[in-house]
Amino acid sequence: MAAVNINGTGPYFAGDVYVLGSAFGDSPVYINKLVPLLSELESVRVSVSKTLELPDTPFDYANLSLPSYFVTNTRGQNLPTSINGTDNTPADNPITNDGATLGRVLFYDTELSANGTISCASCHQQDKGFSDDAVLSAGFLGGKTARHSMTLINARFYQRGRFFWDERAATLEEQVLMPFQDPVEMGMTLEHVISRVSAQPFYAALFEKAFGSPDINADRIAKALAQFVRSIVSYASKYDAGRALSPTPGANFSNFTAQENLGKNLFFQTIPNGGGACFGCHTTEAFISANPGTQNNGLDAVSITDLGAGAIFSNSIFVGRFKTSSLRNVELTAPYMHDGRFATLEEVVEHYNSGIQNHPTLSPALQDNNGNPVRLNLTETEKAALVAFLKTLTDPSVATEEKWSNPFRAL
Known part of the structure; x- marks a missing residue:
């Protein structure tokens, strides 16, 4: 396979692992440096026969029926007990049933990694509290992430609204696009993500339901994924x-x-x-x-x-x-x-x-x-x-x- 250079270092080959500099605070090095490698990986992409099964009527993601104590502060408590004022959902991306449905499909789609093996759910597994039982998660070539996978539960109620362990993403909408572009995690460019999404016939109708037209772009992908993640709220323990x-x-x-x-x-x-x-x-x-x-x-x-x-x-x-x-x-x-x-x-x-x-x-x-x-x-x-x-x-x-x-x- 062709060798590539990243951030002035290398050469790196398809089997090599490059640890993203931003995990430790250096200037982020995204996958635009790996375009030649992507073309090589395309030829060995894993092809899995699968079908998409969605209900005729979408699940209810938009209406969050929280218990009364979730939205009522306890008297005499120095610290807040209610979630009032903590929701980081932006005004331009409220959760909708169709938007979160699209986000769910994107979240589980392994086609959105370079070799078709990794999805967002690979590192954020539902039965593991939307985390990972591995110390460090495996990327598309088997390389390891720099940190442990953080749970996504109640992410919408993190008042500061920043994401990743080091808070390098200012919003959830910004965060959800970064794993796609990480050379260890999913190994894509946003252009390749858009291309992969566009190539799958079921997405056009999902985007139209979510956003009013079948147009596919990075902003809409980010908004749909963020809606799905924010919908994951726990209050039935x-x-x-x-x-x-x-x-x-x-x-x-x-x-x-x-x-x-x-x-x-x-x-x-x-x-x-x-x-x-x-x-x-x-x-x-x-x-x-x-x-x-x-x-x-x-x-x-x-x-x-x-x-x-x-x-x-x-x-x-x-x-x-x-x-x-x-x-x-x-x-x-x-x-x-x-x-x-x-x-x-x-x-x-x-x-x-x-x-x-x-x-x-x-x-x-x-x-x-x-x-x-x-x-x-x-x-x-x-x-x-x-x-x-x-x-x-x-x-x-x-x-x-x-x-x-x-x-x-x-x-």
């Missing part, structure tokens, strides 16, 4: 069943075990009161940060190989800081953290209990009154209770709901 019967999230839930209620109390209570203050970062009923900005949760004492948001934003305060994701369905999204270093929830809890490192940009919420990393000193019983509570956030409907599933069927 064991926690929700209990919350619906309780005036506050802090009160004991009648459907919880004693262990689960203990874990919930530890989650919501402040550190001086013997809790873990977990709600300080995983805020609102969406259990996702309602406060702007990335955070440093003390994984390392110094940042060497991955600077996080510090590689994107010029201020050194961002070094070692990463985006906070939702804890909804966290039981399904192992392994954990931006680099997938923790295999289990037990390891995560132990990190916050005894393993926080004194990084220069460690978040203040994780420092004691002397500026040192907090030590929770939880008992084994309390640590197990926290894990039990986190598992009550599992919403089986997200993992099984047909409207978020693969619409393609193999022949």
